[in-house]
Amino acid sequence: MAMRASPPLMLLDLLKADGIALRDGDKQKIGRCPRCGAPDGLIVTLSNERWVFTCQRCHPKRGDAIDYLRWMHGLSFREACEVIGQPALLEALHEAMAWREALEARVLRWAREMPPQVARYLDGRGINAALRARYRIGYNPEAFQVAGRWQVTRGITIPIYQGETLAALVIRRRADDIAREGGGKYAVVEAGARVAFDAEGLRSRPVVLFCASEFDAMLAAAHAPQSLACACLRNASAAELANLAGGRRALAAFPVEGEARIEQVALPEGYDITDFYQRAGARALRGWLMAITIARPGATNEATILAWLREHGYTPQKRGHHIVAVRASSASQRD
Numbered sequence: 361m362a363m364r365a366s367p368p369l370m371l372l373d374l375l376k377a378d379g380i381a382l383r384d385g386d387k388q389k390i391g392r393c394p395r396c397g398a399p400d401g402l403i404v405t406l407s408n409e410r411w412v413f414t415c416q417r418c419h420p421k422r423g424d425a426i427d428y429l430r431w432m433h434g435l436s437f438r439e440a441c442e443v444i445g446q447p448a449l450l451e452a453l454h455e456a457m458a459w460r461e462a463l464e465a466r467v468l469r470w471a472r473e474m475p476p477q478v479a480r481y482l483d484g485r486g487i488n489a490a491l492r493a494r495y496r497i498g499y500n501p502e503a504f505q506v507a508g509r510w511q512v513t514r515g516i517t518i519p520i521y522q523g524e525t526l527a528a529l530v531i532r533r534r535a536d537d538i539a540r541e542g543g544g545k546y547a548v549v550e551a552g553a554r555v556a557f558d559a560e561g562l563r564s565r566p567v568v569l570f571c572a573s574e575f576d577a578m579l580a581a582a583h584a585p586q587s588l589a590c591a592c593l594r595n596a597s598a599a600e601l602a603n604l605a606g607g608r609r610a611l612a613a614f615p616v617e618g619e620a621r622i623e624q625v626a627l628p629e630g631y632d633i634t635d636f637y638q639r640a641g642a643r644a645l646r647g648w649l650m651a652i653t654i655a656r657p658g659a660t661n662e663a664t665i666l667a668w669l670r671e672h673g674y675t676p677q678k679r680g681h682h683i684v685a686v687r688a689s690s691a692s693q694r695d
């Protein structure tokens with residue numbers, strides 16, 4: 361049984377644990393801001409018997425211990441509350457910092473030094489140079505370990521950020537490594553909480569499409585209308601996805617069982633979004649994304665998708681709850 365032997369962590373405990381030096385005053389402490397580096401930027405004051413912080417340059421609003429964890433460590437509100445309540449979690453937080461230090465610079469170097477054959481492979485999947493740069497896609501040529509604990513395999517690297525903070529690294533493994541070592545196509549290296557790709561894009565958009573892989577999500581995002589966010593959270597349950605959607609209309613481009621809050625949308629062709637793009641082209645992908653975004657839930661959704669399919673040369677058929685489509689003519693509509 362878990363016991364809470366120690367009192368909740370306070371702001372000063374957190375600053376100390378992060379090694380932030382403060383010059384003392386009675387009711388005010390001053391130090392270098394750990395985020396923006398402003399020399400005397402960080403000001404910690406006692407207000408109503410509670411320590412609060414500001415940074416003149418990058419955090420003018422007063423923050424408490426929970427705000428500090430969110431600002432400094434990229435935690436969600438809920439995660440920050442957990443750390444405050446259980447000081448043992450602070451150790452995990454510092455492990456995560458070590459993890460980030462080891463990987464953040466490498467991620468950028470891998471993106472700069474992508475071998476041409478990997479770039480060509482990604483071009484073929486619709487992940488062109490602009491998308492690679494935007495999402496800092498790279499290639500790790502050599503397996504290694506971080507802190508004797510995290511195994512980082514070879515392969516195409518897809519960093520996942522929470523704000524500006526690296527939160528996880530997804531690696532598309534090499535075929536020869538998979539043949540030799542077994543295991544799945546993708547490896548996930550994460551330090552702490554699971555973060556969705558691209559959680560940031562979700563924020564300002566009313567509709568979200570959950571995709572089966574990060575590459576699918578990037579490709580869809582590149583061709584999606586403004587109001588559609590495209591996200592991916594590996595190994596997530598249907599309920600987790602629905603919670604992530606946070607009240608937005610949520611669509612999934614892969615089978616999602618037993619979750620009424622998520623509408624499963626069938627692809628007109630192919631087994632995933634990348635495969636659909638490779639078979640039918642960018643124009644077809646754009647049209648389909650538009651159709652699923654503007655469609656209203658339920659029957660209207662279905663009607664809109666059916667109409668769109670017919671218009672684009674497919675013969676739609678219903679199979680159970682899903683719409684499947686066959687291409688009416690062999691004439692390709694690639695562009």
Ligand SMILES: [Zn+2]
Pocket residue numbers: 393394395396397398401415416417418419
């Ligand atoms: Zn600052």
